Amino acid sequence: MTKSELDLASDFPAADSAEWRAAVAKVLHGRDFESVLVSETRDGLDIQPLYTAGSERGPDEGGSAESGPADIARVRHGWDVRQSHGGDPDRCNVEVLEDLEGGVTSIELDVPADADAGVYLRAALVGVSLDTVPVALAPHSSIDSARAFLALVGRADGSAAAEHWLGIDPLGATVRGDRLDELDTAVADAADFAADPGADVDGVRVFTVDTTRYADAGATEAQQLAISLSVGVAYLRACEAAGIAPSQAASMIGFRFTATADQFVTIAVLRAARRLWSRVLEASGVAGAGRGQAQHCVTSAAMLSRRDPWVNLLRSTTACLAAGVGGADSVTVLPFDLPLGRPDPLGRRTARNTQALLIEESHVSRFVDPTAGSWFVESLTERLASMAWTGFQSIESAGGMAEVLRDGSLEAEVTSSWTSRLELLATRAEPLTGVSEFPLVDEALLTRPDIDQPSSGWPVRRLAEPFELLRDVADRHLIDHGSRPRVCIVALGDLPTHTARSAWMSNLLAVAGIATTGAESDGAVSPLDAAARFAASGCDVAVMCSSDAMYEQRGVATALALREAGAVVVAIAGDPDDSRRDLEGAGVTQFWHAGIDVLDTLGQLLDHLTSGIEPD
Secondary structure, eight states, X not given: OOHXXXXXXXXXXXXXXXXXXXXXXXXXXXXXXXXXXXXEOTTOOEEOSOOOTTSSOOOOTTOSOOOSHHXXXXXXXXXXXXXXXXXXXXXXXXHHHHHHHTTOOEEEEEOOTTSOHHHHHHHHTTTOOTTTSOEEEOTTOOHHHHHHHHHHHHTSSSOOOSOOEEXXXXXXXXXXXXXXXXXXXXXXXXXXXXXXXXXXXXXXXXXXEEOHHHHHHTOOHHHHHXXXXXXXXXXXXXXXXXXXXXXXXXXTEEEEEEEOSOHHHHHHHHXXXXXXXXXXXXXXXXXXXXXXXXXXXXXXXXXXXXXXTTHHHHHHHHHHHHHHHHTOSEEEOOOTXXXXXXXXXXXXXXXXXXXXXXXXXXXXXXXXXXXTTOHHHHHHHHHHHHHHHHHHHHHHHTTOHHHHHHSSHHHHHHHHHHHHHHHHHHTTSSOOBTTTBSOOTTOOOOOOOOOOOOOSSSOOOOTTHHHHHHHHHHHHHHHHHSSOOEEEEEEBSOHHHHHHHHHHHHHHHHTTTOEEESOSSOOBSSHHHHHHHHHHHTOSEEEEESOHHHIIIIIHHHHHHHHHTTOSEEEEESOOTTXXXXXXHTTOOEEEOTTSOHHHHHHXXXXXXXXXXXXX
């Protein structure tokens, strides 16, 4: 078959963007193109509905995906399936062996800070072949833990083929709560350890540049990339000062990124990270073959919810897919029940099987950089890389990573990013399925044994937590009083007239665990009927639900009747501009509609319904 026979586009008339925009305008019926079809990433990068040739600026020399032996192995066998472990060493060992038998190909170990590292590692790794199974010590691991692990590896039979990660990240350890005034010494000590011939770190990733804790605190994707560059450069400089050449130092550094359910952004982040690190190493005099970046991806802990945790399976699957497509060398899928406590066998099994399905059945790993050439992904990659480079330069001009950690400026920037995101969450512009949208108000919450949570350092900000605190208040009311806080939906008109808004209102109130009554059938036929239904409900909060036309016709009289019937709060679903002033005069104090601050509105309502019970 010739090329011309495959040129399907030749059978259609040529089209340009102006014609496409004109066709779209007809469908939009006067609605604004930008507000309807253009979205933004957390860094303010616009996502257009259409990308064409020329939308992207191709990758720089040494671009986003370099082929090599690692790529060939990944295509043949898939990425490295890595799972996290910690806690009691004996239980940890049992779970490690179960995961290895179930398909995990490497493990990450979090050695407790108060444990004897050597004793802990020997107990946790019983039965694990350190010659063939890569082990990564969790980021923030100490030099003592690294020495203890290398001593254990040294007793393994044969020549180790596995690439181990020692998890030394003194700058990242600061974010996890270590002392700020020891930063420079800690970085220098780590570099001296790497340079010590007696340490025998050949073939080992000594440093882990971990961005996940910054992400959990609220950093945007461009901020995470900029941070990764600044931390990586700090370790390169420290190694050079300790007598390690840049090419050798580069081989000692691994990067740990967060994968989120925003799949295209995650893909672009990983591609941009490789491009940016290649540029840094090129400027450091590292030859082309040594400019690759070892990437380990962890599905986001911040995106996981305690409520309706089964949705976490979908979030993590999407994030894992993005990590695989984005080219991560190893991936950790966090168990869906992690926010509830220590994951059970089902949580660990579904975590590893998520990866097995993507590798063995979906064949996601069979291609090197499968999104290369996508005008959208190339454009997003390039713009993220450019923004991150600017952020990196800003950190360096301020004195480097250690300085912006010390003076608090970086934490202030990340907190500002979280504040902006919280506004999107609060207004449901960024929805969370099962939490801020479509919650299961009567769900039986899963329980898991408690595990230690970070008690120092930068905060871990789960997206669902502000909503979960509201649900906790409602659940406590259920336990104390035998019933949920309730609101009466006063529907006006027949079912087709009120159902859109009454269903929306029921869903909104369920976000805070508030039950509703009155939305299931045809609504009231008159203000007196509405007042009688409200009085029979036993509630003291009434929410009118109907069309704007019905509010115009019957809203004022109904509000007056509800007040007369004992309603302490009268709210309305929607924002009827034409009749709003009259409705307020009749006693309507709340107008609930898309775009309101859900957290603030429902928090105040719960305070009233539960007699002032405050969230924990």
